[in-house]
Amino acid sequence: MFSHKDRPIDKQIRCESIAFCEVEKIAEEKGLPVLGEIPYDPLMIEAQREEKNIVEYWRDSVCSKALERVYERFSMILEELR
Structure with missing residues (x-):
């Protein structure tokens, strides 16, 4: 494979x-x-093994920061629609 x-x-x-x-x-x-691009981050695999999400597992990881930016952008769009 x-x-x-x-x-x-x-x-x-x-x-x-x-x-x-x-x-x-x-x-x-x-x-x-x-909304953004989530880069590959080897810490994601470690987080999955620990049964945690990446933000919970390693808040300062590249992936966590990218996910937070996506969340912020999504929240802004929802606010604009209200």
Whole structure:
């Protein structure tokens, strides 16, 4: 089975960037906002093993900070709709 561990890191970053570009393109076509990008973070695996979410497990991780930004943007959009 092929996993992210089998790929060189530069390919992984490039693939993730390409995928995000596709998300941005589709969102623009549909008139939807992109709330953010959640980067790969090995701490996510550790958090899952501990049966915790990443923010609970490691609040200062790159992934946690990205999730918090997405939450803030989503909250702002909801406020605008009220």
